[in-house]
Amino acid sequence: MANVSEDILKKVKAWAPYVDAKLGFRNHWYPVMFSGDIEEGEVKKLKLLGEPLLVKRIDGKLHCIKDKCLHRGVPLSEKLDCKTKDTITCWYHAWTYRWETGELCDIMTNPSSAQIGRHKLKVYPVEEAKNCVFIYLGDGDTPPLSRDTPPGFLDDGLEILGICRELKANWRLGVENGFDPSHIYIHKDAVLVQGNDLVLPLGFAPGEDRSQQTRVVDDDSEGGRKGVYDLIGEHGMPVMEGTVDGEVVREGNFGNTLVANDISIWMPGVLKVNPWPNPDMVQFEWYVPIDENNHYYFQTLGKKCESQEEIEAFKHAFEFKWKKMALMGFNDDDIWAREAMVDFYSDDLGWVNEILFEPDEAIIAWRKLASKHNQGIQTFDDVRK
Amino acid sequence: MANVSEDILKKVKAWAPYVDAKLGFRNHWYPVMFSGDIEEGEVKKLKLLGEPLLVKRIDGKLHCIKDKCLHRGVPLSEKLDCKTKDTITCWYHAWTYRWETGELCDIMTNPSSAQIGRHKLKVYPVEEAKNCVFIYLGDGDTPPLSRDTPPGFLDDGLEILGICRELKANWRLGVENGFDPSHIYIHKDAVLVQGNDLVLPLGFAPGEDRSQQTRVVDDDSEGGRKGVYDLIGEHGMPVMEGTVDGEVVREGNFGNTLVANDISIWMPGVLKVNPWPNPDMVQFEWYVPIDENNHYYFQTLGKKCESQEEIEAFKHAFEFKWKKMALMGFNDDDIWAREAMVDFYSDDLGWVNEILFEPDEAIIAWRKLASKHNQGIQTFDDVRK
């Protein structure tokens, strides 16, 4: 059953699956925390595509299990009860599950129960890469993590640092704010732009030929990755003078540092801005569905480092400069912009009533790509199971 | 599509349009603030019949525009961005609208967009009279303000002063509390009544002939105004002794000052009490729909003044006596009475389950008048547009 009314889905035919995907796309990899956030033996609680989950590190390896006992549906996390390293026991009636498989392996209150061995709690694959923890929120065969990360992210020698925040907006409002070519207007007064001497136009006037605005990757040329490159900077005109009634009322930023000439969005919703916020760095950021009203804003910066010394220098610069000035500072404006869209899209009618304009071609290409190449639409039924 | 279920509307046939009008009546004038509340160049935000609006004073004249960008639906007020005197620019993608017409006159991020000149943001007429700011929340030809104000309100020489508050109750609960002949029972202990030596019965026993309880103005005799006069004071018996089981348990107030002998309600929901709270004053009060759960309680007192000296004296008396004792003090009891009705009517079933009695004839006459002479029922679709 659809998450959105059929009446609305009919009106947004060209990207109906995307409009229906308010809970996100199932059968994809999503980052949810950093490796350093979870120590050996520790259990962390989170929500992904509406599903309450627990993650535990056992002998170094991470495991993920659904945080909802099969018996009476209570959260295991209400009172964590781990009797052995490899199992988790429900605090209520002592139903006990294996972290590895989810198997109901024991019931301490009734050790001879016929239910033992007959049921499995849902478990999901977890992988760590670049100090990020990824969960495959899906069923069946597990695809390689590379399929759901942007080109370059997993490259050898690329050091990744980042932060993760929980925001009160649907995940698609995050993607569409990030990949939107003309949203840069909101950043015109950012300290980063001045302080880092960046070139930043007010917007872009695309050329006549819509097909030149984007380049879609929907074959297997990128290792199975599906994505859209935004080419408006190349084939359109940057707007440096903003006019109202023929009068210039605002100028863009004429800096000396050229950045962000290579921007792309990838399934299942991850943006690559290259280079950014400095010519020697690249920003990758995910908009991870928590539920229909919230997403994790998972922001990372990557830098090629060839020695431990360079890594330490990057960590220091990240901590004392880029985290505050770029990931916070600059991107904080994106946060309230997404939140300002919430009301209009909250009853699903925003997708029908919006009026798009030429530079939104990039967003349209993303919507079509996501509608075609997603591996499944998460439903409220998936959440309940 | 109706705002209220057809099942309920069928059961309240005689005033179904009124029951359906939880968001108020469209195509009418409503006061929303006082002239002194908005200075030259200032922008104020408000909500009327569910619609978010902005009002700006330009060269003395007020303009009203919908506070929702046509592009992605964000509130312009989230971060006001006025680049020229006559325009307002959306902070997100710099779509720019004229205050006068609502025309999308420029898009600073893409100055050659084909959308420019093709769309209009909704604008509404604004008029100032008697120091009050009125918005015509409607479409098509604008009727004269006089049609939607009670007789006398616009008279030359009548000085108007007032206050405006936001209350958590549907607007109709405001009207029906104000125009209700027997609600005076709640005012029996008011300081104003004692302090101003007013005559105030506990209620009224109407005569046998229902037609004498009210006088309906639904022709053009009053300049197009439609309203109902409450005649219960004239044709009924004031109740000065309240009895339970034959025993007098409470008396009305036997003061020396006769007031409120001329009470009437007018479309689109404005009460006139004449004279009140003193023989030389008249109270006009509006119950302005903010949305289905809230209304502005817009209270004014009028006094004929023949000189600047008299005006100053009235202002002084208003500030130091009548505002606190009448508009607050006395009317504060009306506020909690309205709020106490909210639960019962919140699922629309109160209109079906209520049990009315004889003095409610005035309220019934109002419901029928409003059902017949409203100029349109605001819908949730109107709000979204």
Add this chain to the structure above:
Amino acid sequence: MANVSEDILKKVKAWAPYVDAKLGFRNHWYPVMFSGDIEEGEVKKLKLLGEPLLVKRIDGKLHCIKDKCLHRGVPLSEKLDCKTKDTITCWYHAWTYRWETGELCDIMTNPSSAQIGRHKLKVYPVEEAKNCVFIYLGDGDTPPLSRDTPPGFLDDGLEILGICRELKANWRLGVENGFDPSHIYIHKDAVLVQGNDLVLPLGFAPGEDRSQQTRVVDDDSEGGRKGVYDLIGEHGMPVMEGTVDGEVVREGNFGNTLVANDISIWMPGVLKVNPWPNPDMVQFEWYVPIDENNHYYFQTLGKKCESQEEIEAFKHAFEFKWKKMALMGFNDDDIWAREAMVDFYSDDLGWVNEILFEPDEAIIAWRKLASKHNQGIQTFDDVRK
């Protein structure tokens, strides 16, 4: 009309009426406060099965009337107005009702109204027994209080003391937590268990024969009472060693004091644990529906007392030991356990998706009994009336 969707009710056929009874069962007696909580002349406000109610003590006897004026639906309690001992007057238009019958006996604002004597506000029978105040939330003939109290509760010489709390969980989650044989796992670390040297297993392994797990009383053998005895302690094996993967990870409590060998649940939802928390006491506790999301947790302890001296000693022990250690302390764990089930059952789908196990036979027997022997299902229509 059902409270729960037909689709769900079909899937829980064996106890559909119980699943539908989210507002509780009508036509039963419920305790709502203690006798000492309401003095002569005092009026108390409460909610029962969704209905707002007022209780007043008049000449020693308690009366209960619906807290919603028939006229415009306002709560009489918004501003209590009792002009005579036997009546209550609405603060709004002075509609006046008799506490005894609910009759609209006077309208002070219009003493000759034809409505007087034609309407009745709903009133409900009230009885006091064992210092508890019971309301019969129902219509028609009033059954004896004994029918809806567990065997023994009304016995001569049994002194009853208790407390009453408001909890944020549906009443059925209260019953099912209390009567659940294996929920004792959550109490394994309770101070009461150690401090009072109680025997407390981790759970029970029932025998093969399901019919021996419970004894159902659904004839008239117990004075019309309908209930279920939990016999798992008798016919099953107590689990004193909890194992995971064959290893003992937790032991039950090997105390010297045997308690709780006689546990039963009774319509309309009251638990008897005998003896408890000491061999000379018995606990009776009700889970009284306030509305679909809340219940009163009405907890009492009974003790046979043969002299005033014994009564005083019991009162002292109750106040300084049992109230804190048993009714609070020990039972506080039950409170958060109920609240932890709320999410799963809140959309009614928990009743479909739960996976029960052998010891839940007691709960199943209760569900079937309640489905068969309830005297009526409270509906949202009953609440509105």
